[in-house]
Amino acid sequence: MKRQETNVSETVERAPEAAGAAPGGPAEGRSLSGAVKRAAMVFAEQREATVLVVNILLVIYFWQASPDFLTKDNIANITWIVAPIAIIAIGEVLLLVCGELDLSVGFILGFSGFLMHYLIDFYSVPAVLAVLLCLLMGVAVGFCNGFITVTLGVPAFITTLGTGFVLLGILLITSHAYPATIPNSAEGIGKWLGSSTWAEIIWTIVLVAIFQVVLSRTRWGLHTVAVGGNILGASEAGISVPKIKYGNFMITGFMGALVGLMVTFQTTSIDPSNGGYQPMFYAIAGAVIGGTALAGGSGTIIGAFLGTLMLSILQDGFNLIGISANPLPIIFGGAILVAMIANVQLARLRRAGRA
Amino acid sequence: MGTPEPDGQGPAVAPDGGGGPAVDGGDVLRAEHISKRFGAVTALVDINLHLQRGEVLALLGDNGAGKSTLLKILCGFQPPDSGRILLNGQEVTLKSVDQARALGIDVVYQDLALIDQLTVFHNMFLKREKVRWPLLNNRAMRKLARQRLDDMGIGLKSVDAEVARLSGGQRQAIAIARAIYSDAKVLLLDEPLAAMGAKEAALILDLIRDIKRRGDVSVIVIAHNYGQVLEIADRVNLLQQGEITFDKPSAETSVQELNDIVIAEYRRALEERQRSA
Numbered sequence: 243m244k245r246q247e248t249n250v251s252e253t254v255e256r257a258p259e260a261a262g263a264a265p266g267g268p269a270e271g272r273s274l275s276g277a278v279k280r281a282a283m284v285f286a287e288q289r290e291a292t293v294l295v296v297n298i299l300l301v302i303y304f305w306q307a308s309p310d311f312l313t314k315d316n317i318a319n320i321t322w323i324v325a326p327i328a329i330i331a332i333g334e335v336l337l338l339v340c341g342e343l344d345l346s347v348g349f350i351l352g353f354s355g356f357l358m359h360y361l362i363d364f365y366s367v368p369a370v371l372a373v374l375l376c377l378l379m380g381v382a383v384g385f386c387n388g389f390i391t392v393t394l395g396v397p398a399f400i401t402t403l404g405t406g407f408v409l410l411g412i413l414l415i416t417s418h419a420y421p422a423t424i425p426n427s428a429e430g431i432g433k434w435l436g437s438s439t440w441a442e443i444i445w446t447i448v449l450v451a452i453f454q455v456v457l458s459r460t461r462w463g464l465h466t467v468a469v470g471g472n473i474l475g476a477s478e479a480g481i482s483v484p485k486i487k488y489g490n491f492m493i494t495g496f497m498g499a500l501v502g503l504m505v506t507f508q509t510t511s512i513d514p515s516n517g518g519y520q521p522m523f524y525a526i527a528g529a530v531i532g533g534t535a536l537a538g539g540s541g542t543i544i545g546a547f548l549g550t551l552m553l554s555i556l557q558d559g560f561n562l563i564g565i566s567a568n569p570l571p572i573i574f575g576g577a578i579l580v581a582m583i584a585n586v587q588l589a590r591l592r593r594a595g596r597a
Numbered sequence: 598m599g600t601p602e603p604d605g606q607g608p609a610v611a612p613d614g615g616g617g618p619a620v621d622g623g624d625v626l627r628a629e630h631i632s633k634r635f636g637a638v639t640a641l642v643d644i645n646l647h648l649q650r651g652e653v654l655a656l657l658g659d660n661g662a663g664k665s666t667l668l669k670i671l672c673g674f675q676p677p678d679s680g681r682i683l684l685n686g687q688e689v690t691l692k693s694v695d696q697a698r699a700l701g702i703d704v705v706y707q708d709l710a711l712i713d714q715l716t717v718f719h720n721m722f723l724k725r726e727k728v729r730w731p732l733l734n735n736r737a738m739r740k741l742a743r744q745r746l747d748d749m750g751i752g753l754k755s756v757d758a759e760v761a762r763l764s765g766g767q768r769q770a771i772a773i774a775r776a777i778y779s780d781a782k783v784l785l786l787d788e789p790l791a792a793m794g795a796k797e798a799a800l801i802l803d804l805i806r807d808i809k810r811r812g813d814v815s816v817i818v819i820a821h822n823y824g825q826v827l828e829i830a831d832r833v834n835l836l837q838q839g840e841i842t843f844d845k846p847s848a849e850t851s852v853q854e855l856n857d858i859v860i861a862e863y864r865r866a867l868e869e870r871q872r873s874a
Contacts, residue, residue, distance in 0.1 A: 471714040480724040539714040
């Protein structure tokens with residue numbers, strides 16, 4: 243049954259490795275632009291490495307600028323900045339890769355701490371159970387986001403804008419906009435979740451590792467990419483698009499609730515100003531810097547972690563060397579724009595490589 | 598031919614005691630008196646089509662003649678208004694593309710099926726992944742994909758390439774290979790040669806020839822280019838204004854004859870226009 247290969251691949255396949263190098267291929271007169279394209283492709287492929295290098299350079303710079311930068315206290319401070327946004331970024335990457343996003347996650351974060359307080363102090367729920375119920379709340383909000391977006395067909399931007407406002411309203415009504423103190427009975431579990439110095443970053447690293455594997459090495463991850471890459475092709479192949487999207491909304495909600503508890507324990511107060519839009523936007527910014535395409539179909543959890551780490555190092559470093567925090571948004575904005583322009587242009591380059 | 602029957606499909610040749618038209622023992626697929634209307638537009642009038650085991654049937658026709666509508670009915674995407682479909686002699690109601698696929702009828706749309714961002718081997722195994730729980734067994738999929746593509750004569754450098762980087766012909770070939778290896782017994786190809794250069798088209802034509810040699814998969818090809826189609830098809834059906842007006846073995850017709858028929862149709866349409874103007 244085996245027969246001679248129709249060897250068209252030599253000339254037709256336009257993998258970057260082959261560009262300008264295929265024997266007898268159409269290489270002549272294009273070697274320079276080929277080299278530029280190759281370099282750009284290498285950059286695209288090695289996105290995480292690129293962000294890692296930037297991170298290392300930033301560390302070296304801030305270390306030179308301030309000897310306090312690499313002290314234990316300051317490193318702990320950086321981990322407290324990066325942990326919440328990196329964990330939220332896990333959810334956002336999964337959603338962005340499958341073609342959705344969640345603006346409400348910061349409000350799940352804010353409400354989570356208060357819900358624990360209500361459950362324990364008003365309803366005498368045991369601390370561990372209260373924590374689990376908080377996480378369940380996050381999953382439930384994620385389910386609602388999925389239902390409104392996937393089943394009712396409202397764009398995720400609007401859905402999660404709405405659910406975010408609703409959660410904020412519930413938070414403000416129930417808390418009267420006043421902070422609360424952490425219930426005594428929760429202090430034990432609090433050590434595991436955030437009140438001991440390295441708890442948050444350990445959770446972050448474990449979750450990043452797990453979900454990096456989920457996204458790149460499991461069926462769930464493969465189907466998430468497939469849904470975001472070609473929704474029609476994915477459902478044609480028999481993948482349940484709603485299942486993937488519901489699931490990723492629920493994972494994101496879970497992450498939001500978990501981070502809410504972590505921040506509560508780490509700052510030792512339950513504050514109505516926790517969360518909001520900022521952690522979510524930092525998470526998305528980190529994801530984009532780390533190579534996640536907003537259009538769906540590609541992205542990595544590690545990249546998002548490195549992206550959020552970069553933003554955290556910048557924020558901490560600027561504080562430390564005593565430069566006014568005022569220009570910081572310009573740097574953040576610039577980083578996001580450069581990263582996004584790179585994403586878009588490289589995607590264009592890839593398409594051009596085929597057409 | 599020694600072809601194993603799809604599971605749960607019943608005997609290949611069902612004695613037709615229902616008083617309907619006699620079932621040809623060699624027919625894997627039969628469509629009888631299929632019609633379809635969209636509002637005031639009649640897309641299909643009274644389609645009678647049959648496909649023998651291992652046969653390649655070319656479905657030709659002008660744009661709007663009803664080719665796509667017929668394909669969508671045969672692949673389970675939409676139901677006909679009337680008529681019936683027989684698979685291996687047994688009447689089936691195709692409720693969805695998924696169900697049709699489970700019965701062994703698979704459709705490959707031009708450039709629609711694959712996920713650009715995934716590798717060749719992930720695309721080939723999408724939704725049928727090899728898993729070593731909880732992880733994907735990439736090594737096994739890579740090896741099998743390589744083996745299957747080589748087996749079908751699809752020369753690809755690497756199964757690790759993202760399909761976005763492949764040519765149209767290679768993508769089409771991968772989509773076809775995927776369908777073949779997911780146990781398709783009837784393969785519906787929608788314009789597999791559209792927008793393809795000669796070299797690319799050659800790859801797909803070779804692939805269809807290869808499928809024909811295997812003998813266990815039957816193919817309906819929708820196409821525009823008569824020359825290419827006559828090279829690979831056993832039989833040609835011409836669809837004109839919702840009816841099959843022409844049914845001949847490829848050996849008994851020619852590009853010239855098909856062209857004449859179509860040109861005559863254009864002339865008629867032109868005259869009608871002039872009359873109504």
